Amino acid sequence: MASSSATLPGAPSGSAPAAPPPAPPGAPPAALPPLQGTELILGTIALSLATFMNVLDSSIANVSIPAISGDMGVSPSQGTWVITSFAVANAISVPLTGWLTQRFGAVRLFTASIILFVIASWMCGLAPNIGLLIAFRVLQGLVAGPMIPLSQTLLLSSYPRAKAGTAMAMWAMTVLVAPVAGPLLGGWITDNISWPWIFYINIPVGVIAAGITWSIYRKRDAGPKKVPFDYVGLGLLVLWVGSLQIMIDKGKELDWFASTQIIALTVTAVVGFAFFLAWELTEKHPIVDLRLFMRRNFLLGTLSLSIAYGLFFGNVVLLPLWLQQYMGYTATWAGMVTAPVGVLAIILSPWVGKNVSKIDPRRLATVAFLGFALILWMRSRFNTQASFEDILVPTIIQGAAMAFFFIPLQAIVFSGLTPDRMPAAAGLSNFVRITAGAVGTSLFTTAWEDRAILHHAQLAESVNRGNDTATAVLGQLGASGYSPEQALGTVNRLMDQQAYTLAVTDLFLLSSVVFVVLIAMVWLSKPVIGQAMDGGGAH
Numbered sequence: 376m377a378s379s380s381a382t383l384p385g386a387p388s389g390s391a392p393a394a395p396p397p398a399p400p401g402a403p404p405a406a407l408p409p410l411q412g413t414e415l416i417l418g419t420i421a422l423s424l425a426t427f428m429n430v431l432d433s434s435i436a437n438v439s440i441p442a443i444s445g446d447m448g449v450s451p452s453q454g455t456w457v458i459t460s461f462a463v464a465n466a467i468s469v470p471l472t473g474w475l476t477q478r479f480g481a482v483r484l485f486t487a488s489i490i491l492f493v494i495a496s497w498m499c500g501l502a503p504n505i506g507l508l509i510a511f512r513v514l515q516g517l518v519a520g521p522m523i524p525l526s527q528t529l530l531l532s533s534y535p536r537a538k539a540g541t542a543m544a545m546w547a548m549t550v551l552v553a554p555v556a557g558p559l560l561g562g563w564i565t566d567n568i569s570w571p572w573i574f575y576i577n578i579p580v581g582v583i584a585a586g587i588t589w590s591i592y593r594k595r596d597a598g599p600k601k602v603p604f605d606y607v608g609l610g611l612l613v614l615w616v617g618s619l620q621i622m623i624d625k626g627k628e629l630d631w632f633a634s635t636q637i638i639a640l641t642v643t644a645v646v647g648f649a650f651f652l653a654w655e656l657t658e659k660h661p662i663v664d665l666r667l668f669m670r671r672n673f674l675l676g677t678l679s680l681s682i683a684y685g686l687f688f689g690n691v692v693l694l695p696l697w698l699q700q701y702m703g704y705t706a707t708w709a710g711m712v713t714a715p716v717g718v719l720a721i722i723l724s725p726w727v728g729k730n731v732s733k734i735d736p737r738r739l740a741t742v743a744f745l746g747f748a749l750i751l752w753m754r755s756r757f758n759t760q761a762s763f764e765d766i767l768v769p770t771i772i773q774g775a776a777m778a779f780f781f782i783p784l785q786a787i788v789f790s791g792l793t794p795d796r797m798p799a800a801a802g803l804s805n806f807v808r809i810t811a812g813a814v815g816t817s818l819f820t821t822a823w824e825d826r827a828i829l830h831h832a833q834l835a836e837s838v839n840r841g842n843d844t845a846t847a848v849l850g851q852l853g854a855s856g857y858s859p860e861q862a863l864g865t866v867n868r869l870m871d872q873q874a875y876t877l878a879v880t881d882l883f884l885l886s887s888v889v890f891v892v893l894i895a896m897v898w899l900s901k902p903v904i905g906q907a908m909d910g911g912g913a914h
Contacts, residue, residue, distance in 0.1 A: 407532060407595050409532075409533060409534050409535045410533040410534075410591070414591050415533055415534075417587050417591060418529075418530075418533050418587070418588070418591045418592065419530065419533065420587070421583070421584045421587035421588045421591070422526045422529055422530050422533075422546075422584075422588065423526075423546070423549040424580055424583060424584040425485075425489050425522055425526055425581070425584040425585075425588070426522070426523055426526045426546065426549050426553075427549050427552065427553050427556075427580075428489075428492070428577050428580045428581060428584065429492070429519050429522045429523055430523070430549075430553035430557075431553040431556060431557050431560070432461070432496070432515070432519070432574075432577065433458075433461065433462070433465075433557075434553065434557030434558060434561075434691075435557040435558070435560060435561035435573045436457055436458055436461075436561060436573060437458065437557070437558060437561065437691065437692055437695050437713075438558050438561045438562045438565065438695045438699070438706045438709045438710045438713070439561050439562075439564075439565045439570045439573055439706060440454040440455060440457065440458070440692075440695075440696060441454070441696065441699045441700060441706070442565045442570045442706060443457060443505075443508070443570050446570065447504060447505040447508065448505075449505050451696055451700065451820075452627065452628075452820045452821065452824060453505065453624075453628070454505075455624075455692060455696075455816055455817070455820050456505070456509050456624055457505075457508060457509065457512055458692060458813075458816055459620060459624060459813040459816050459817055460509045460512045460513050460516065460620075461512045461513070461515055461516040461519075462516065462809055462810075462812050462813035462816070463513075463516065463616060463617070463620045463809075463810065463813045464512070464513040464514070464515070464516030464517045464520075465516035465517070465519050465520055465809055466516075466616070466805070466806050466808075466809035466810040466813065467516075467517070467520075467612060467613055467616055467806070468516065468517045468518070468519070468520025468521070469520045469521075469524070469802055469805050469806050469809065470612075470662055470663050470802040470803065470806050471520060471521070471609070471662070472520060472521040472524045472525065472802060473799070473802060474602060474604055474662070475521055476521065476525065476528075477599075477600055477602045478599055478600070478601070478602055478604075479599045480596040480597055480598050480599050481525055481528055481529065481596060481597060482529070482588070482589070482592045482593055482595065482596035483596060483599070484521050484525060485521065485522065485525040485526070485529060485588060485592075486585050486588055486589045486593075488518050488519065488520075488521045488522045488525070489522065489581050489584055489585040489588070490581070490585050491514075491518035492515060492518050492519055492522065492577065492581055493577055493578050493581035493582060493585070495511055495512075495514045495515035495518060496515060496574040496575070496577035496578060496581070497574070497575065497577075497578055498511040498514070499511040499512060499515060499571075499574040500571035500572065500574040500575045501571070524801070524802075526546065527546060529588075529592060530546055532595065548721060548724075552717065552721065556714070557714075558695070558709065558710035558711075558713045558714045559707075559710045559711060559714040560573070560576075560710070561573050561706065561710060562705070562706040562707040562708070562709055562710025562711065563706075563707050563710065564576070565706040565707075566705050566706050566707045567707075603659075603660045604660070604662075605655075605658055605660055605661055605662040607654055607658075608651070608654055608655055608658060608661055608662035608663065609662050611647055611650055611651040611654060612651060612662065612663065614643065614647040614651075615643070615644050615645075615646075615647030615648040615651055616810060618640045618641075618643040618644035618647060619640075619644040619648075619814070620813055620814065620817070621640055622637055622640035622641055622644060623814060623817040623818060623821070624817050625637065625640075626821065627821045627824060627825075652665065663802070663803055663806065664796075664799040664800075664803060665803075667796070667799065667800055667803055670791065670792070671899075671900060671901060672787055672788065672790040672791055672900045672901065672902055673788055673789075673792070673800060673804070675787070675896055675897070675899050675900040676784055676785075676787035676788035676789075676790070676804070676897075676900055676902075677788055677803070677804045677807050677808070678807075678896065679740070679784060679787075679893050679896045679897050679900075680781075680784040680785070680788065680804065680808055681804075681807045681808045681810075681811035682811065682889070682893060682896075683743075683744065683747070683780065683784075683890065683893055684808045684811055684812050684815070685811035685812055685814060685815030685818075686747075686815060686886045686889055686890065687747065687780075687812075687815075688811075688812035688815050688816055689812075689815035689816050689818065689819030689820075689882075689886075690751065690754075690819065690882070690883065690886055691713070692816045692819065692820070693819050693820065693823060693879060693882065694713060694754075694879075695709040695710075695713055696820070696823075697823075697875060697876070697879045698712065698766070700875070701759075701871070701872045701875045701876060702759070702761070702872075702876075708763075712763060712766050712767050712770060713770055714770075715767065715770050715771045715774065716770050716771070716773045716774050716777065717774055717777075718771060718774050719771065719772070719773075719774030719775040719777075719778065720774040720775070720777040720778045721774075722774075722778075723774075723775055723778035723779070724778045724782065726778075727739060727778050727779055727782045727783070728782050731782050731783055731786050732786070732904070733904075735902070735904055736782075736783035736784070736786040736787050736790075736902050737783070737787070737897050737898055737900065737902065739779050739782070739783035740779065740780070740783040740784050740787070740894075740897045741894050741897065741898075742776075742779045743776045743777075743778075743779035743780035743783070743784075744776075744780075744890045744891065744893050744894050744897070745890075745891070745894070746772065746773070746775055746776030746779065747773070747776045747780070747886075747887075747890045748887045748888075748890040748891045749772070749887075750769045750772055750773045750776060750887075751769075751883045751884070751886045751887035751890065752883075752884065752887040753768070753769045753772075754766075754769050754880070754883040755880045755881075755883040755884035755887060756880070757876065757879070757880055757883070758876060758880075759872055759873060759876050784897075785804075786902060787897070787900050787902045788800060788804050789801075790900075790901075790902035790903045791902075791903050819882060822878075822882060823875070823878050823879060823882060824878075825878075826877070826878035826881050826882070827871075827874045827875045827877075827878040828874075829878075830873070830874035830875075830877040830878055831870055831871065831874035834870045834873060834874060835870060848866060852865055852866075
């Protein structure tokens with residue numbers, strides 16, 4: 376959804392000839408001629424396959440978490456670490472793309488990233504326990520960071536300047552199809568083969584993509600060069616982000632601040648973040664250009680995008696968990712009910728991209744946030760009797776909100792920036808957004824369990840001999856041959872289903888309200904209307 380979680384560039388428009396999108400650092404020299412004929416077709420396919428594989432892996436595991444958790448002998452909330460570990464590692468590696476590209480060359484880095492991603496996928500499938508699976512997902516996320524920004528760079532270098540918008544539209548379609556295919560493919564594989572194959576399918580795709588890319592683009596590589604690197608900044612970044620994510624993931628399990636481990640992780644995250652801020656603001660070649668946050672549009676655009684993405688991704692993970700654990704859905708059916716989210720997004724995104732420089736992006740973002748608020752309000756009305764159609768309708772509508780979400784907010788983020796600062800802005804905004812998605816997933820799964828425990832306790836209070844309904848149900852179960860213990864167990868399972876359903880609808884309603892509040896944040900920005908926003912390095 377991540378990722379179903381892709382940021383789409385706005386297509387240039389206007390009466391004057393549009394300048395080509397600024398490429399990330401280390402892009403192939405502008406003097407290189409565009410590709411033609413078979414090379415152009417094969418190059419586009421290879422880059423699209425790599426992008427598809429990367430984005431697919433951010434969403435394909437969502438519907439497989441219950442199966443993975445069951446096989447590994449852990450709770451579903453611990454199983455979500457498979458998602459969050461990938462996202463956090465990916466977020467950390469995205470800001471490194473510019474330096475790595477200059478140091479090794481765009482084509483070498485892109486090809487190596489694909490090959491390492493394939494190896495990491497193979498290791499994920501072979502993982503015998505949850506610890507090793509999470510470790511290999513971290514590796515997968517780390518090596519995946521440069522793939523999507525560089526796929527844009529290489530794709531833009533393959534087409535004439537006049538067709539840059541067309542090239543990016545094709546790229547965007549690939550990124551939007553993957554979240555649709557992810558839940559469907561993941562659900563079918565989990566039910567009909569076994570969950571390790573959600574990782575093994577990357578192997579043939581990656582090998583083909585890497586082979587074609589290297590054969591076509593290796594002669595177009597700018598080559599490596601020595602550039603300064605902020606090792607201290609990277610170390611501090613890994614320290615505070617890693618500590619924060621582990622603290623959130625393990626907080627519920629360790630009873631939060633009753634645990635010295637959680638306290639230690641919190642202190643490490645806070646102190647590490649403080650040192651990170653101080654270092655990056657004074658470093659000559661910072662790994663993350665925090666001075667960008669001094670720009671109003673970048674600050675408000677990044678915050679609204681990241682908070683909204685955290686809400687969005689948290690709900691994307693929560694929905695299939697609820698459906699499979701408490702509504703009796705198989706992984707395949709959970710995939711079928713969540714996959715159509717991309718249909719309207721694919722249809723409407725080209726229109727939004729074409730008009731984002733003509734229409735105030737704040738208006739377009741407002742449509743997205745109102746759309747998400749409506750969808751989540753509809754989901755907050757779900758109950759244990761909700762039909763497949765009841766659950767499917769908000770999912771389809773959500774695709775329209777997605778189309779109006781990523782492109783306008785990216786336009787606000789990049790508004791007013793000079794071309795030389797756009798790669799750094801893309802890396803930093805994507806780092807914050809991806810991190811917010813991982814944190815949102817952990818917070819939502821934790822809050823879901825906490826609210827369910829509260830609702831279960833309230834429901835249990837009414838199950839006593841003084842409650843006529845409870846007495847009647849227990850009597851009917853007894854008459855059907857259930858022992859008293861079996862009858863109570865059956866009633867407890869029904870209460871579990873009701874409690875977790877009430878809990879998930881609580882979070883849907885809360886998310887709906889927050890999306891409405893976020894509209895005010897968007898309107899505090901002042902984007903430049905009519906400016907093309909094709910900043911490099913979207914993810």
